[in-house]
Amino acid sequence: MQDMLRDPSFALPFWDFSTGGSECDICTDDLMGARSRFDSTAISSNSIFSSWRVICESVEDYDTLGTICNSTESSPIRRNPAGNVARPMVQRLPEAQDVAACLEIDAFDTPPFYSTSSDSFRNSIEGYSAPEGPYDPVVRSLHNLAHLFLNGTGGQTHLSPNDPIFLLLHTFTDAIFDEWLRRHTADVSSYPLENAPIGHNREFNMVPFWPPVRNAEMFVSAADSLGYSYEVQWPARALTLTQIITVTVVAALIIVAIVFAAATCVVRSRSFGTETRQPLLGDQYQRYDEQHKTQSVV
Numbered sequence: 001m002q003d004m005l006r007d008p009s010f011a012l013p014f015w016d017f018s019t020g021g022s023e024c025d026i027c028t029d030d031l032m033g034a035r036s037r038f039d040s041t042a043i044s045s046n047s048i049f050s051s052w053r054v055i056c057e058s059v060e061d062y063d064t065l066g067t068i069c070n071s072t073e074s075s076p077i078r079r080n081p082a083g084n085v086a087r088p089m090v091q092r093l094p095e096a097q098d099v100a101a102c103l104e105i106d107a108f109d110t111p112p113f114y115s116t117s118s119d120s121f122r123n124s125i126e127g128y129s130a131p132e133g134p135y136d137p138v139v140r141s142l143h144n145l146a147h148l149f150l151n152g153t154g155g156q157t158h159l160s161p162n163d164p165i166f167l168l169l170h171t172f173t174d175a176i177f178d179e180w181l182r183r184h185t186a187d188v189s190s191y192p193l194e195n196a197p198i199g200h201n202r203e204f205n206m207v208p209f210w211p212p213v214r215n216a217e218m219f220v221s222a223a224d225s226l227g228y229s230y231e232v233q234w235p236a237r238a239l240t241l242t243q244i245i246t247v248t249v250v251a252a253l254i255i256v257a258i259v260f261a262a263a264t265c266v267v268r269s270r271s272f273g274t275e276t277r278q279p280l281l282g283d284q285y286q287r288y289d290e291q292h293k294t295q296s297v298v
């Protein structure tokens with residue numbers, strides 16, 4: 001893209017959604033559009049995106065027209081970040097620690113290679129399992145949570161690409177995948193060969209790319225496949241409770257050992273000091289009688 005644009009400074013932006021807060025930090029008029037002051041679910045008229053219109057809004061048309069989308073424009077983009085009062089769990093964005101936890105999962109995917117998989121990096125980053133891996137039907141995390149947080153056009157699967165935040169949300173999601181590939185030096189053999197949902201097995205084509213691209217071909221870093229890399233400051237993993245306890249116990253033992261050693265030194269130096277100040281001849285002392293070759297205490 002840099003070559004096509006003849007702009008070596010061109011870069012794909014990403015939205016680090018792992019801020020843990022209830023603010024959409026990119027929802028400002030100089031970026032993706034602030035909230036309208038007159039309608040809490042609309043984009044401010046100061047933003048170019050307030051004039052954007054949603055296409056492919058009618059799911060019913062998919063069936064009746066026999067086409068995926070006829071490109072007719074309908075309503076404006078809706079967005080009400082953190083505003084889903086009926087679902088408090090999606091009122092806060094993922095935490096940086098969620099990203100760190102997800103990056104630690106070893107297996108790319110686990111049976112049944114579905115939204116119910118546990119200990120699967122794929123399902124964790126997608127956001128259907130807890131970031132650490134266990135599947136929980138109630139949980140929404142990372143990518144899914146970022147979508148649902150937007151609470152509007154960007155939160156509905158068939159509409160979300162209409163909100164320009166979609167691109168930024170997905171470049172960050174892809175950056176996490178890229179970092180996972182780097183950390184785990186993942187081999188394509190960890191990508192399920194069969195039994196994943198249609199389109200998701202290793203040798204299946206990625207719809208809708210043309211010419212066809214197989215999933216296996218994209219299981220390499222962005223630098224190797226597409227010639228770009230991400231500039232992200234990855235969060236360090238917080239210590240687990242076991243690690244905290246271990247560190248605390250070891251630190252306590254070291255402190256006890258130091259205190260004991262110091263106390264021993266003090267006691268020794270004190271007793272040494274007392275000894276040195278003892279009179280050479282005390283009240284009693286030994287006397288040697290040269291004449292009788294005997295010793296006696298006086």
Ligand SMILES: O=C1C=c2cc(C(=O)O)[nH]c2=CC1=O
Pocket residue numbers: 140144145147148154155156157158159160161
């Ligand atoms: O656009 C999307 C909207 C989503 C909502 C969920 C959910 O977990 O309920 N997941 C989504 C993925 C999307 O891509």
